[in-house]
Amino acid sequence: MSGRASFRVGVDLGGTKIEFVALENDGSELHRHRVATPRGDYEGTVHAIRDGVLLIEGKLQRRATVGVGIPGTISCLTHGVKNANSTWLNGKAFDKDLSAALAREVRCANDANCLAVSEATDGAGAGKEVVFAVVLGTGCGGGIAFRGNVHNGYNGVAGEWGHTTLPWMKPEEYPGPACYCGYRGCIETWISGTGLEADYERETKTKLKGKEIVAKSEAGEWQAQACLDRYEDRLTRSLAQLINILDPDIIVLGGGVSQVPRLYQNVPQRLKEYVFGREAETPVVVAKHGDASGVRGAAWLWPLAR
Numbered sequence: 001m002s003g004r005a006s007f008r009v010g011v012d013l014g015g016t017k018i019e020f021v022a023l024e025n026d027g028s029e030l031h032r033h034r035v036a037t038p039r040g041d042y043e044g045t046v047h048a049i050r051d052g053v054l055l056i057e058g059k060l061q062r063r064a065t066v067g068v069g070i071p072g073t074i075s076c077l078t079h080g081v082k083n084a085n086s087t088w089l090n091g092k093a094f095d096k097d098l099s100a101a102l103a104r105e106v107r108c109a110n111d112a113n114c115l116a117v118s119e120a121t122d123g124a125g126a127g128k129e130v131v132f133a134v135v136l137g138t139g140c141g142g143g144i145a146f147r148g149n150v151h152n153g154y155n156g157v158a159g160e161w162g163h164t165t166l167p168w169m170k171p172e173e174y175p176g177p178a179c180y181c182g183y184r185g186c187i188e189t190w191i192s193g194t195g196l197e198a199d200y201e202r203e204t205k206t207k208l209k210g211k212e213i214v215a216k217s218e219a220g221e222w223q224a225q226a227c228l229d230r231y232e233d234r235l236t237r238s239l240a241q242l243i244n245i246l247d248p249d250i251i252v253l254g255g256g257v258s259q260v261p262r263l264y265q266n267v268p269q270r271l272k273e274y275v276f277g278r279e280a281e282t283p284v285v286v287a288k289h290g291d292a293s294g295v296r297g298a299a300w301l302w303p304l305a306r
Contacts (some may be wrong), residue, residue, distance in 0.1 A: 006095050009053050009064040010299025012111065013037065013045070015071065017084050020052045023062065023294045027122045042088045050101040066106045068098065069114035069294050083157070085139065097279075099174075107301040111135070111294050112143030112159060113150045118297030119252045120145035120160065123288035128249040131286070132159070132242060135294075137255035140188035140195070145245070149276030150301070152274040162188035166234060167241040168274065190234045193257050200227045214260055228262065236267050240274030243282055254287040254294070 007030060010017040013039060022031040035052060038044030053066055072084025074095055080090040095108040109117070116125075116133035125131035125145070135141035144151040151158050165185045166176060176185020177198065189195050193210045201207050204223050208216070216224035239251060243299035253263070264284060271280035287293045 004063065005065045005302075006062045006135050007060065007064050008302055009056055009066050009077055010114075010295045010297065010298040010301075011049055011052065011066065011068040012114070012298055013049070013068060013070050013086070014111075015039070018045075018048055018052065019295045020056060020102055021292070021299060022056050022064065023296065023299045027296075030060060032295075037086070039086075042092055045088070046094070046101050049098060051240050053102060056214070065203070065299075065302035066102060066104065067298040068095075068100075068106060068108045069298040070094065071111055073110045073152070074108055076154075076156050083160075089149065091281045095120040096146045099241060109150050109152070109298070109301055110141070110143060111298075112141030113145070113152065114143070114294045114297030114301070115141075115254050116143035116145035116159070116252070116297065117148065117150055117300050118289055118293040119254075119287055121297070121300045123293060123296075124252050130248040131245070131252060132248040132289035133252045133254060134161075134258075135195055135238075135255040136191060136253060136257035140192040142242075145305065146249075148300075157159045162186060162192070164241070166190050167237050187234075187238045191231060191238060191257075196227070196231050196257060199230060200224070203227065205256075210257060228260070230272070232263065232266050235263065236270040237274055238280075239267065240271050240280065243271065243280060248282065251282055251284045252287050253284065254290070258286050262278050272277050 008023045010021045018036045018037050024030055035048055038048055068179055071079045071086050080091045081094050081101045084090050097108055099106045112135045116131050119125040120131040131145040133143045142159040142161035144159045154305055163181050163186050177189040178184050179186040179189050182256050196210050200213050212236045213224050215229050268284045272278050
């Protein structure tokens with residue numbers, strides 16, 4: 001096996017699965033596989049990633065650069081992981097431990113930042129200078145790519161837009177649902193997939209999955225339609241606040257809720273209601289690479305050695 005890296009491996013570390021992808025220099029996919037995440041087992045998680053990378057290198061008989069998307073960030077003060085909902089990572093020097101396990105430097109970034117990098121490199125935001133990526137899944141993450149690179153911020157929390165308060169709250173929304181971060185009314189509690197389901201349950205006393213709510217809306221159920229109307233208004237307000245602060249060239253949506261087609265018809269039109277100056281032409285688009293975008297972005301954290 002050659003000692004110089006000649007392709008990229010990206011790893012997406014999730015709460016239930018770890019996904020691996022191998023990319024050729026031109027972005028074409030060479031290999032992909034998943035393994036179960038060893039939940040609660042820090043050493044097991046490090047070893048699972050190490051073994052997955054070595055498996056790919058053995059299969060391709062080439063050496064790779066390695067980037068990992070994590071559900072948190074590396075603290076610039078403690079150099080350990082912070083803010084990870086996979087709590088067994090918190091406080092651990094994950095990037096250093098994984099680098100030692102693989103005998104090379106490994107780059108780690110927040111999974112939403114990886115989505116932003118992926119879409120800025122060869123996705124829906126290709127060629128754009130500032131790309132903001134949103135993950136609308138179990139939680140609500142945000143990430144920033146500037147000229148194709150992660151913008152992590154001074155404190156490592158750039159893009160953590162989901163843990164700001166829902167803007168322009170209405171009386172019936174205040175103070176908002178409790179968030180795991182310790183505050184109430186965070187954007188995440190309203191516009192994540194979990195937030196969508198909780199809103200429907202509050203109004204109807206019926207618990208449904210997000211896909212079921214969307215299906216009922218499409219079938220004409222007024223309660224589901226009202227739920228999605230509220231969701232779109234909250235998403236619009238949240239994105240308008242982001243535009244007022246960052247004003248990105250494009251906003252790319254990923255995660256399960258990003259697959260709802262009506263968002264792309266209604267939300268961009270409504271941004272003008274809230275953006276300062278009442279002008280907002282910011283494109284809001286679905287991630288080109290879908291569920292694969294995060295793991296591809298992890299691979300793109302590294303340029304290849306020349």
